[in-house]
Structure formats: structure tokens, C-alpha cells
Amino acid sequence: MIVIGTGPAGVRAAQELVSGGLRPTVIDEGAKDGGQIYRRQPDGFTRSYATLYGTEAAHAQSLHLDFDALKGKIDYLPHTLVWNITPGTVHLVSDAQYRTMEFDALIICSGATDRLLPVKGWQLAGTYSLGGAQVALKSQGCAIGARVVFMGTGPLLYLVAAQYVKAGAGVMAVLDTSTFAQRLRALPKLLAIPGALKNGIALISVLRRAGVRIYRGVRPMEITGTPEIGVSGVRAASQSGVPVDIKCDAVALGYHLRPETQLADLAGCEMRFDEAAQQWLVAIDDEGRSSIDGIYIAGDGARVRGANAAECSGRIAALAVLKAAGMQPEGMAESMSKHKTELARFSRFANGLRVAFPWPSRLVASMPDETIVCRCEAVTAGELRRVVRETGAKEANRAKAFSRVGMGRCQGRYCAHAGAEVIAAAASVPLSSVGRLRGQAPVKPLPMALVEEPGE
Structure with missing residues (x-):
């Protein structure tokens, strides 16, 4: 057993x-x-x-x-x-x-x-998943930067941001793609666990008391910076379309799990x-x-x-x-x-x-062609769209064969979902018809010098 x-x-x-x-x-x-x-x-x-x-x-x-x-x-x-x-x-x-x-x-x-949706510039040093930012705090007792922006949606977004505030880290802003109206619609189901709902409200209170700016209904546009210095800021559009520019040296991204x-x-x-x-x-x-x-x-x-x-x-x-x-x-x-x-x-x-913090698939269609979808292999949204357009690849594994999306070290853990969204949007087909990348062993990289244990 x-x-x-x-x-x-x-x-x-x-x-x-x-x-x-x-x-x-x-x-x-x-x-x-x-x-x-x-x-x-x-x-x-x-x-x-x-x-x-x-x-x-x-x-x-x-x-x-x-x-x-x-x-x-x-x-x-x-x-x-x-x-x-x-x-x-x-x-x-x-x-x-x-x-x-x-x-x-x-x-x-x-x-x-983490479930991730690529944004232009997310390959720059200083960009982490929400889970990665949390691991740094729990396991190493350190923050991912001195001035951190948290971007995405879902409870984990607010949890990790609040944990950073309590640890004394500099939290510049929380940029949430979901809206207040979506949360109101979800309230009847959220009341199934009143204690969890109360804890979520408490996390937002922690951020507000610390003076952290919270933006709802945003549209992420770009993580700015250079390959030499890494992240230098975040650019987004507010729910009303007003530009939001925030200086930072690190970004934590995540859209649920x-x-x-x-x-x-x-x-x-x-x-x-x-x-x-x-x-x-x-x-x-x-x-x-x-x-x-x-x-x-x-x-x-x-x-x-x-x-x-x-x-x-x-x-x-x-x-x-x-x-x-x-x-x-x-x-x-x-x-x-x-x-x-x-x-x-x-x-x-x-x-x-899921109703309160929906996966923002609507953002895929407006993703610039130069946005890197697969960071391991540096495959852009434009390259994926070209593969769909020129080869007719509408299935995830076929598109992988033509573009190398999902062939890197993480084996699609961080790009497979977003890649499928790009393919579905480009081909004008349902996401379910794109399928999924087939699992491959080993699930994670292994040492080159593996030795078989004696007696096995």
C-alpha cells in the first residue's frame, strides 16, 4: 500500500x-x-x-x-x-x-x-508564480523582491500578498483580473463555508490596513524591464480602461491552481x-x-x-x-x-x-504575438498562431510537434493550459477539442548519473 x-x-x-x-x-x-x-x-x-x-x-x-x-x-x-x-x-x-x-x-x-496566463515580459528575471513566491517566504524566509506586485486572480493572490505584508516585505499593489460584481454573484455558494469567506475578507483587510493598492477588473498588458536588470515595472489597464503603471522589482503571477x-x-x-x-x-x-x-x-x-x-x-x-x-x-x-x-x-x-475569480480566457485573444507562451522553449503566441494558420494543427500534441511548445524542462506545467487557449482561439474551436499534452516520463528532470539501488 x-x-x-x-x-x-x-x-x-x-x-x-x-x-x-x-x-x-x-x-x-x-x-x-x-x-x-x-x-x-x-x-x-x-x-x-x-x-x-x-x-x-x-x-x-x-x-x-x-x-x-x-x-x-x-x-x-x-x-x-x-x-x-x-x-x-x-x-x-x-x-x-x-x-x-x-x-x-x-x-x-x-x-x-499554479495556473498561469502569460503576459508580455513574464520571462524577465524577477517574475515568479504565486506558489514560487510563497515557497521563498516559507522555506527560505525571504521575499522575491523589495517592491513586489501581485497579479492574477483567486484566493491565493490575496493570501500570498497578505503573507508578504505580515513578513514586512514591500507590496506595491495587487492587480486582480476579476471584478466585484463577479464576487457578488458567487456569494450564495461562498456562504457554504462562512469561515473561509470570513478569512478571505480578513486578508483584504490586512492589505488595506497596510496601504496596499488593490485594483479589480484589470487587464494585464506588460511586465516591463530588460534582460540585463530584470523586472522594473508592471503595466495594466484598469476596469475603466485607465492605464496603471507601477514600478517594482518583482512580480508574482497566478490564476487559481x-x-x-x-x-x-x-x-x-x-x-x-x-x-x-x-x-x-x-x-x-x-x-x-x-x-x-x-x-x-x-x-x-x-x-x-x-x-x-x-x-x-x-x-x-x-x-x-x-x-x-x-x-x-x-x-x-x-x-x-x-x-x-x-x-x-x-x-x-x-x-x-470559480464564479468569483474566473479564469480570464478572454485575455488570450488580445495577447500580443510577441508574448512568450512557453518560457522553456521561448515559443511565442505569434508562433503558435502561425502553426495553427499554416499547418492546420488544432490539437495540442500536433501543435507541440510543429512549435515545441511544452517540450521544455517543465513539460508543459506552466504553458500547456495557456497554449491550448491560444490554439483554440486561433482555430476558433472549443478548448475541449484541443485536447491536452500527453504525459511523458520522467515527470521531472532526473540526475544524469542515476545508479540502480543494490538489490533492486
Whole structure:
């Protein structure tokens, strides 16, 4: 029995499996547990939970303590990358050593990463994703710049900006592509989780008290600067069309999150296009089962619904594993029903967030041709449009073959969604018909000097 990931979903899945009498192997790419949202600080750092996690401090501490209590009851493999999954087998690398591990049941809790929409100049040094900006603060205790602009939309935009303010960093502005009217329309669904709504309002209050300028309904136009000095400013248009120019030395970008589905894809799990999210997601049932027998998907790697929802889905998947194995711990049916009810509430709230902070696909059509879409391969929007126009490539993998979009180090993690939007707009076809870039192993770069572990 293997669990991949030690974020909220992975920790709770492991906890349920141990409670059911199993000793799972828990694998995590990170050096410590917690995932992205509850990432632990390195040894030697002494910042308080309140400083690191704000309103989620108690939750983070509880998750960390619970995982610490599990360590003697699981086989824990930190700092270990799962780079491929083949039938019944995961392929691992750690400290430049390669090994394989067989499984009869696998729970993938791979989490999520930033969903990005390119803007002219985003290849300049000093441009980060929101997640990258947050990692710098949590893991290194440093800001990405002295004067930072946060641009995009979604709760993470305000969370990371507020975390930077609390850390004493210079936050010049928050530029949000969503509007106040969109949030009002989402209010009935957001009221499904009043506490989360209250926390969101509190984050905005933190920014306002610090004097941070917040612009809503903006249209990002350009990140200015030069290759020699990097970022020097941001140019946008306000909701009324008035130019907004802000001097800065760093920019954090992000438009919600997207599930990390590469491992599930490599495992052969069926993928389906979700119209509401405008993304390809792993097809799962209400207990996290994928189309491949014995493989379950939980947490943000299945659906981005927040940390509390991830914990629920992790527990549900683990209980489903126990049930499939013929194990029936006392109260399992009641626990399953309770967690499913809770998850339904979180799902309603997540649907509200999509209405309040929509993915701004409308901006793709106005993206200048010189905007770089794939930063790894320096493929521009104009090049993608030319490929569609001259070769008739209307499918993502065909366009990739002609343009090299998504062939770089990140394997499309940061350009695949935007690239598909450019292709769909240029070809005047629905986004769903463009398809998705097929997963390729290894999911992340491997050391050149890999050594097979003795005995494997």
C-alpha cells in the first residue's frame, strides 16, 4: 500500500490506513511533510506558526503533529521523486539512486500547482508564480523582491500578498483580473463555508490596513524591464480602461491552481474535460477511485477545493482502500458518510470561487504575438498562431510537434493550459477539442548519473 504526497490529503490518508491496521509506504518529494500549503520551515528556523500560516496556524500545527505521531507506524520516504508509474509499480529516485516499488493499492495525493496566463515580459528575471513566491517566504524566509506586485486572480493572490505584508516585505499593489460584481454573484455558494469567506475578507483587510493598492477588473498588458536588470515595472489597464503603471522589482503571477495530473496520466487513468473548470481532470468516483483498478486520487491532485477538502478526500480514499481489501474498521460507514457530506460543502464553495475569480480566457485573444507562451522553449503566441494558420494543427500534441511548445524542462506545467487557449482561439474551436499534452516520463528532470539501488 503506497501513498504519494504528504500534504493534507496524504497525511489524512496515511492516518486512516494506519487506523485500519495497515502500514503504508508514504513517499514525498519534499524534505518534510506538510505539502505546499503547510510547508514546514527548514531546521534552524524559528518563526512561529502564527507568522508562517496566519489563520491556518492551528490547522497546520495539528497536521504536523499528527504526521509526527505516524512516523513509527509507516515507511516514510522523504526527498523521493516518483517519476513514473507503470502497471503495479512506482519508479522512484532519491539521492541519485533509482529503485522500483510494487503496489496493490496506490493513493496519489500529488497536489496542485499554479495556473498561469502569460503576459508580455513574464520571462524577465524577477517574475515568479504565486506558489514560487510563497515557497521563498516559507522555506527560505525571504521575499522575491523589495517592491513586489501581485497579479492574477483567486484566493491565493490575496493570501500570498497578505503573507508578504505580515513578513514586512514591500507590496506595491495587487492587480486582480476579476471584478466585484463577479464576487457578488458567487456569494450564495461562498456562504457554504462562512469561515473561509470570513478569512478571505480578513486578508483584504490586512492589505488595506497596510496601504496596499488593490485594483479589480484589470487587464494585464506588460511586465516591463530588460534582460540585463530584470523586472522594473508592471503595466495594466484598469476596469475603466485607465492605464496603471507601477514600478517594482518583482512580480508574482497566478490564476487559481490546477491539479498535478501527470502521475495519474502516466498510470493510464482516464482523463475528462471539466467544463466548469475548463481543465482536463482525472476521472474519479465519489470515493476517489480512478479508472485503473487499485489507483485512487485524492486532494488537490483530483479537484482543487482547498486544504480542508483535501483532508476529507484523503480520508475517503483511504477508507475506500480498506473497504476494497475487505477490512471494516468500526464506524467506517459513518465516517465515510460524514466525510462525503463535508466534501460536498467544500465543493460548493470551490464552485463559488470559480464564479468569483474566473479564469480570464478572454485575455488570450488580445495577447500580443510577441508574448512568450512557453518560457522553456521561448515559443511565442505569434508562433503558435502561425502553426495553427499554416499547418492546420488544432490539437495540442500536433501543435507541440510543429512549435515545441511544452517540450521544455517543465513539460508543459506552466504553458500547456495557456497554449491550448491560444490554439483554440486561433482555430476558433472549443478548448475541449484541443485536447491536452500527453504525459511523458520522467515527470521531472532526473540526475544524469542515476545508479540502480543494490538489490533492486
